[in-house]
Amino acid sequence: MPPNRKPYAVLLVEDTQQESLLRQALYLKGWTRHDMRIVKSPAGAGSGKAFVLSQFPSELRELRRQLRAAVLLAVVDADQQTTGEVLAALKKSVADSGQAPVASEEPVARLVPRRNVETWLWFLQGHLVNEGEDYKNKVGEVGCWKDEAARWLAGCASSFDNAPPSLAESCAELQRVGLS
Amino acid sequence: MITRIYADNYKSLSNFTLELKSLSLILGENGTGKTTAVEVVDKLRRLVVEGQSLGDLFARKSCTRWDERLQQKYELDLTEQGSEYRYLLTLEFWGVDGCRILSEKLLLGGKPLFEAELAGDGDFQTQLYRDDHSKGPKLLSDWERSGLARLQARHDNTKLVRFRQRLNEVFWVTVDPWGMKGRSESEDARPDPTLSNWVSWYRHVLQEENGFFVGLQKDVEQAIPGFRDLQLSKVGSSQRDLRVQLGSHYYDLMELSEGQRTLLVLYILLHRAIRSGQTLILDEPENFVTLREMQPWLTAVQDRVAEGAQVVLISHHPEFVNYLAADCGIVFSREAGTPARAKRWEESESTLAPAELMARGLLGAAE
Numbered sequence: 001m002p003p004n005r006k007p008y009a010v011l012l013v014e015d016t017q018q019e020s021l022l023r024q025a026l027y028l029k030g031w032t033r034h035d036m037r038i039v040k041s042p043a044g045a046g047s048g049k050a051f052v053l054s055q056f057p058s059e060l061r062e063l064r065r066q067l068r069a070a071v072l073l074a075v076v077d078a079d080q081q082t083t084g085e086v087l088a089a090l091k092k093s094v095a096d097s098g099q100a101p102v103a104s105e106e107p108v109a110r111l112v113p114r115r116n117v118e119t120w121l122w123f124l125q126g127h128l129v130n131e132g133e134d135y136k137n138k139v140g141e142v143g144c145w146k147d148e149a150a151r152w153l154a155g156c157a158s159s160f161d162n163a164p165p166s167l168a169e170s171c172a173e174l175q176r177v178g179l180s
Numbered sequence: 181m182i183t184r185i186y187a188d189n190y191k192s193l194s195n196f197t198l199e200l201k202s203l204s205l206i207l208g209e210n211g212t213g214k215t216t217a218v219e220v221v222d223k224l225r226r227l228v229v230e231g232q233s234l235g236d237l238f239a240r241k242s243c244t245r246w247d248e249r250l251q252q253k254y255e256l257d258l259t260e261q262g263s264e265y266r267y268l269l270t271l272e273f274w275g276v277d278g279c280r281i282l283s284e285k286l287l288l289g290g291k292p293l294f295e296a297e298l299a300g301d302g303d304f305q306t307q308l309y310r311d312d313h314s315k316g317p318k319l320l321s322d323w324e325r326s327g328l329a330r331l332q333a334r335h336d337n338t339k340l341v342r343f344r345q346r347l348n349e350v351f352w353v354t355v356d357p358w359g360m361k362g363r364s365e366s367e368d369a370r371p372d373p374t375l376s377n378w379v380s381w382y383r384h385v386l387q388e389e390n391g392f393f394v395g396l397q398k399d400v401e402q403a404i405p406g407f408r409d410l411q412l413s414k415v416g417s418s419q420r421d422l423r424v425q426l427g428s429h430y431y432d433l434m435e436l437s438e439g440q441r442t443l444l445v446l447y448i449l450l451h452r453a454i455r456s457g458q459t460l461i462l463d464e465p466e467n468f469v470t471l472r473e474m475q476p477w478l479t480a481v482q483d484r485v486a487e488g489a490q491v492v493l494i495s496h497h498p499e500f501v502n503y504l505a506a507d508c509g510i511v512f513s514r515e516a517g518t519p520a521r522a523k524r525w526e527e528s529e530s531t532l533a534p535a536e537l538m539a540r541g542l543l544g545a546a547e
Contacts, residue, residue: 015507016482016507020482020486023479032402032476033402033475033476033479033480034402034403034472034476037475038475038479038503040503041506042502042503042505042506042533042534042535047527047531050531051531141202142482142486142507143486144483144486144487
């Protein structure tokens with residue numbers, strides 16, 4: 001791998017909002033468009049969670065083949081579940097595929113915005129949030145989210161005041177893939 | 181941004197409406213009217229901005245085959261900096277090969293900025309309005325050309341002029357690497373629809389914008405391995421040949437592969453025709469492009485759209501379809517001998533990817 005070339009990033013996401021935020025964070029950390037592959041649920045809203053859960057084991061298996069330096073970032077909105085429940089579902093999908101659980105040293109980030117990524121975006125736009133509420137209507141259409149990504153990374157680098165717990169927890173996951 | 185196109189009695193379009201978003205993917209079987217719908221925009225642009233004659237743009241045989249009417253209607257809705265414009269055109273074919281405007285109007289927020297109509301006495305009269313929608317001069321006009329195209333910019337018709345300027349920022353192109361010319365005879369301010377003159381256009385852009393190449397270079401270096409430079413070599417008093425540096429060698433444009441030429445053009449379009457306040461309509465951009473290069477270009481387009489550009493893509497490719505259909509797909513359909521229809525991609529309970537649904541003939545089918 002050429003010096004300074006980032007490991008290939010696979011972004012496994014439910015929708016374009018998640019994709020945009022994650023992509024911008026990667027750009028800020030030196031990834032280019034050609035250093036990543038977005039695997040996005042193609043079937044629209046509502047089925048994204050099932051898509052990510054079903055695809056996660058395949059992508060993990062591919063990462064473990066170590067054909068090249070790579071990182072895997074998976075995003076699943078918690079919706080009505082807790083972060084723990086979603087992580088347990090991801091863990092189960094890996095176990096059901098016959099693979100060993102994700103080890104702490106593996107470059108895999110499991111990001112679980114609660115209630116959804118719009119909660120994070122609304123917070124990163126400077127508002128207080130409650131993880132029980134849905135902020136989709138407030139955030140609106142898909143945006144570029146460059147500023148939001150910058151605040152996310154900055155918050156993880158220093159500290160987040162009043163951050164929703166799921167966002168605060170994301171920092172450790174970002175660290176595993178070299179984003180924090 | 182163009183928000184709506186309407187056409188009636190034009191080819192396969194009968195009382196047809198197409199609503200567009202900032203990013204739209206048009207898909208559908210062959211012959212369903214996809215290109216027909218978007219070419220309407222370019223014809224209206226050429227009429228209203230370039231002042232081309234009606235007869236050069238609209239032919240009698242473009243009337244819908246099974247419709248005996250000799251009138252066609254077109255409408256275009258466009259939003260610009262919060263203002264909502266509506267342009268309406270009714271034209272009529274008469275005699276052997278005559279074509280004339282029956283009515284041409286431009287409204288802003290529902291109020292008139294321009295009205296031209298064929299009166300009962302046979303005169304074609306234009307009523308101008310000022311920016312405050314008060315009536316301005318009335319004059320006799322030429323029914324073969326748009327009156328909007330000929331109006332001079334004045335202090336009291338800035339809104340009309342702004343509509344025309346915004347319409348001039350609409351580009352409709354198809355990438356044809358075999359039709360490209362590596363030699364430029366002069367600068368061209370616009371790319372032609374097949375991009376055969378893109379080198380002349382690129383030459384013009386370089387003159388207009390200092391530093392254009394710097395932004396472009398970074399993207400092209402990642403897309404075309406070994407890419408270093410684009411040079412316009414002087415071969416005559418006004419002629420320039422485009423030469424491309426790959427590694428340590430320079431090549432003529434036509435020595436590059438079709439895919440390399442296509443990628444070059446896609447990134448030039450990205451940097452020059454996909455900006456805030458512009459609309460790019462691009463027909464099948466994925467031809468000749470490797471799978472690996474499609475998504476990086478699409479994500480760049482997406483980011484530009486988030487910054488205010490508008491892009492309309494027509495594509496059959498699974499990579500484009502799977503990436504965009506759920507968010508912004510518009511499905512065209514048509515039975516033989518019937519009008520084209522367009523509707524938004526609908527979510528379904530199917531877990532098949534959109535491209536797989538297309539391949540099975542289940543395009544956006546509601547259950």
